[in-house]
Amino acid sequence: MLRQFGRRYSALLYGVLAFTAFLATMSLMPREWRSVLRETAFDVVLAADRRMRHSNPNSVPLAVVDIDRRSLAALGPWPWPRDTMAGLVEAVAAGKPSVIAIDILFAEPDMRSPAALARQLGIFTGSPDIASLATGLPDGDKRLANAIKSIPVVLGFVLDSNASNAVPGAPVLARGSVLIDSVWHMTAGIAPLSPLIEGAAGLGVLSLPGDFDGKIRRVPLFVAVGDTLRPGLALETVRLLYHSPSYIIEADPQLLVLSDLKIPFPRDGFLRLTSADPRNRDARTFSAVDVIKDNSTRSKLAGAVAFIGGSAPELGGLRETPGDPLVASVQLQADAMQQIVAQRVPQSIPAFGEVLLALAIGAIGLVAAVALSPILGASLVAAAIGATWLGSVLVSVASDHLFDPLIPSLGAFVAFMTTSVGSYALVSRREARIRSRFEQHLSPAVVRRIAEEPSILKLSGERREVTALFTDIEGFTAMTHRAEPEQLVAVLDGYIEGVATIVMAHGGMVDKIVGDSVHALFNAPVDLADHPQRAVDCAMEIRIWARTYQSRKEATDIGLGRTRMGIETGLAIVGDIGIRSKLDYTAHGDAVNSAARLEALNKEFGSTICVGPIATSRCEASLFRPLGVVVLRGLDAPVAVFEPWPPETAVAWRERYLAAFRAMENGPDEAAAIFESLDADCPGDTVVRILLNRLRSTGSSAN
Structure with a gap:
């Protein structure tokens, strides 16, 4: 099985x-x-x-102040002096945004302001007087710290496993058993200068981890610095926007709560960024130099959340994302803030x-x-x-x-x-396999049908009704003695091919080719409607074709004889017979044996096609003329045999033939007289001539 x-x-x-x-x-x-x-x-x-997704205008306006190439060309190369950076923060603050988030790390003290230079010179010379001058000189760090104090500002820190600095931040409270086992963890971080942290309202991580293909798809909501959770820059900006003093993480379901805002909180602490529309980014972005020098540009920041960062390559903030190989990290932070406010956390x-x-x-x-x-x-x-x-x-x-x-x-x-x-x-x-087995035996249409529906074949053996047709060439043995081998093979090849083609055209299967004989089956290996009639029609066409072929020069040269055929219908056992290396699909049964013996009876009756009683009964009766009653070898009872009318005979001639055949029952003399007139009208009909000779012999014997 x-x-x-x-x-x-x-x-x-x-x-x-x-x-x-x-x-x-x-x-x-x-x-x-x-x-x-x-x-x-x-x-x-x-x-x-x-x-x-339907357009859903964000209720929180957003602006990105971009330190781009144009800003560097106008305000000086990067890194800017802290005084220039303070001027930018002051200009943004003058636009009255609700919150400012700065995507820049201020980890080192300013070394280029007058105050910083005085302190360095005092240390270098060892003169306290020179160092004390710093208190009265412009100080970039102080100016930036004062600018940060004037408005809620979120500064950034970065994770660093080699650092040892603690990073301050708002408290994170948990309600229930919160699962945060996959949060990005580092032992420490690098934070901004202490004076700047003191002036800032919030602190968030700037670090953006890439996926395994190097592309940025996530922004941290929280990271672990040592044993403490610290927010990302975007999330910390949202906390200030919602005036929340702390973060609350609820379990079952796991949610992050900021005042009235609730969003799902993933176990890894990352926000999966959605696809951003570049047109929205362009619309919300303003060049830093325009914000500093143009009041109308600053006015567009009113009430918005303003992110400060840079798209100039010199700032080192360009990242690769799935949709763009060069995106400023400040834009990604701004995208993340928008998602959080919209409560979009894809999981x-x-x-x-x-x-x-x-x-x-x-x-x-x-x-x-x-x-x-x-x-x-x-x-x-x-x-x-x-x-x-x-x-x-x-x-x-x-x-x-x-x-x-x-x-x-x-x-x-x-x-x-x-x-x-x-x-x-x-x-x-x-x-x-099917084609190799049957393409020389069946028409292409039948082979194609078997190939498409192999279930219709039963090669292992079955009992089915078939019509067998056997052909033979009269006088073939004598012809083989007369003909040269090349002549014989050439003529026989053309003859066999012609007969086989006609058989297959009528839906028959060429079962065997034995010398000059063709053995054909109809209604095998697949069902064929009206197979007795098809076999008779096939034989009648072969009769006409064989006469034409016989008249060809190459055939007359070797004396090719006429073709005799036998047809009968009956049950037979069909299937593959042989050994594994040589299987032959063939049929065995009375119908096959009878067809072979009927073909041989043509010599006795002078007929061309001898059809048995069963096949005749399945066809139109007017197609046939009776030949006589015989006892076939292997059968006990005598059977009547028939032949399709020769195509050259007229209707009246056929009626006289039937009358003569019926007259044979009354006596040979009456029948012989009719057959003599038939023979005179159609001297080429061998059947009439043989029947007439038999009647004459019978009459002579009776006298």
Whole structure:
């Protein structure tokens, strides 16, 4: 049973094995590779999500003050003196934004302001008097600290495992058992100068980790500095915007609470960025030099959350994202702040759900490959893959949940293609075997039908009704003695090919070619309607064709004789007979034996086609003339045999023949008289001549 199943469904088994191997490969491949595949799929889903999502103007206006190339050209090369940076913060503050977030690390003291130079000179000379002059000189750090104190400002720090500085921050409270085991952790960080921290309202991490392919897709909500949670720059900006004194993380479900704002809190503490529209970024971005020098530009910052950062390469803040190879980190922080306010925190569904999806769509690929035509199967699989991607986008739009459509789609493709290729190979091999077995015996249409529906064949053996047709060339043995070998083979090749072509054209099967004889079967190996009539029609066409072929010069040169045929219908056992290396599909039974003996009876009756009683009874009676009653070897009872009317005989002549045949029952003299007139009208009809001679012999014996 397993063997039969394997033969029948081996293509499906190939697909199942390939799909299983694919799933195993996906589960065993390095986590980095699998992560890149998933994140790439999420990139596509989130990009489609952005296009499908209805526009929802952010209730919190946002501005990005960009230290771009134009600003560096106007205000000096980077790094700017702290005094210049303080001037920029003062200009932004003059625009009256609600909060300022600065995506720049101020970890080192200013070394280029007059006060800083005086302090350095005092240390170098060892003169306290010179160092004391710093108190009355312009001091960039002090000016920046004062500017920061004038408005809520969030400064940034970076994580550094080699540092030992503690990083201050707002308290984080937990309600319940909160799971934060995957949060990004460092032992310490590098914070801004203490005077700047004292003037700042908040402190957030600037560090942006790239994925395994180096692209930035996440911004930290929280990081762990030592044993303490500290917020990211975007989240800290939102805290100041909502005037929340602390962070609260609730369990079951895990939520981050800031005043009235609640957002899902992932276990890894990262916010997965959605796809941002570059046009929105352009609209919210203002050059730093314009903010400093243009009052109308500053006025556009009123009430907005203002982020200060730089897109100039000199600042080192350019990052690669899925949609853009060069994006300023300040833009990513601004995007993250917008998402938090909009309460958009995309999260992936559990892996179990993705496995079920992969199994479901993989099963569709397998079924489509074995149950449908290639075009329909490919269309179904393409539709299933398309529905998977569309479903992923719709789930993202509806609930901000992400599931990976790529791996299930690849699995379905692998399953479908492997099964299809396996099925194609099996079908091709099966069709090749069928064609090699039957293309020389059956018409191309029948072979094609068998190849397309092999189930209609029963090669192992069956009992079915067939009509057998046997042909033979009169005087062939004598002809072989007269003809040269090359002549004989050439004439015989053309003869056999012509007879076989006619047989196959009438739906018959060339069973055997034995010397000059062709053995044909009708209604085997597949069903053939009206097979007795088809066999008779075939024989009548062969009769006409053989006469024409016999008149050719190459045939007359060797004295090719006329073709005799025998036809009978009956039950036979058909199937493959032989040894494994040489199987022959053939038939055995009374019908086959009778057809062979009927062919030989043509010599006795002078006929060309001798048809048995069963085949005759299945055809139109007016097609035949009676030949006589004989006892065939192997049969106990005598049987009547017939011949299709020769095409050259007229209707009146045929009626006289039937009258003469009936008259034979009354006596030979009356019948002989009619046959003599028939012979005179059609002297070439050998049947009439033989019957007449028999009647004369019978009459002479009686006298």
